[in-house]
Amino acid sequence: MKQSWLWLRGLCFVVVLASMIGFAAYAGKVTGYDLPATDNTVDAIIVLTGDAGRLSAGGELLQDGRASHLMISGVHPSVTTADIRRQTGLGDDAFSCCVTLGREATDTVGNAREAAAYVQANGYDRLIIVTSDYHLPRSLLEFRSHMPGVDLIPYPVRTQAPWQDVGALRLWLQEYAKYTTVQLRHSLTSQTEDA
Template identity: 40%
Template structure:
């Protein structure tokens, strides 16, 4: 009986040790993930670094408030000669986009192009790279939300290494970037974007660059 009790005790200790090791590893991974999240939030742009710089084109990624209107403002201010809006709903044309944005069609319609194929940030980069290549552009100003900029720049730089990309962040009012921990909605959004960013980093690291990307 004593031997059986001793064996059970040893097995119990081994199981406890294994569980403790797994918990410790999980804790380290969680701590690393959260430290990375704090780094990610801290690196988000807080202002437009080069607001007056001119580029060949302006590219707007749909999906958030204020992006298209800001892109049209930049085009009207002659920050570039052309504007490309990526990820537009199928069936929406330039005239409709300008009407919704409260712009007169005759003012800017000649200089706006739309992309209807993209449904993800990776898709935005693919269809923008094709448009940039077809037009022979070598620089662009990228307009998207500040929290979305790191992932967008990662995707765009990968597919357009020979193109100079100037980030132009937009700051949606509903995203409390500076004190996100006080706002559950902002916390949830930033955590989700950080996770998507990590997934994009891994995918970029393990998949080859498409053969038809800019070089």
């Protein structure tokens, strides 16, 4: 009985240690994303709805001429076009000609599917993906899965670091758990396809 208790404690220690190392690696990945160079132009900008700052970042990229088109994925059906236009900071003309609203996606997998259909319909092969910094690792995994061969350039919208705020820590830990799950799913899927 005592030996099995020691074995269980050892196993718990290894799991906790592995989780801490994994989270540190994830945090390093998140904080390591740089903004793409200002002369880096693409076919389209894809913004994933969610945290504050994402829509305005996408609008600024479009205004700066980084792409000729902007797709906003995951727009809730109750949100009006006028609301989105205001949040992007774009004028009516720019919004009317160059912005596509995707209203089908309800999660990150849905964002990837919605964006993949948009990319395929338009023949695009180079994109800037705009989302919160902590959300980028998982988003890029899902997007690469649905758009193999498309060049994806991450654009991190900075959020509060987890070591500065307990709420941010909880959010990053939740996202780390989702990211790990998606990594595992993709790993198992690729092994199944290889077999």
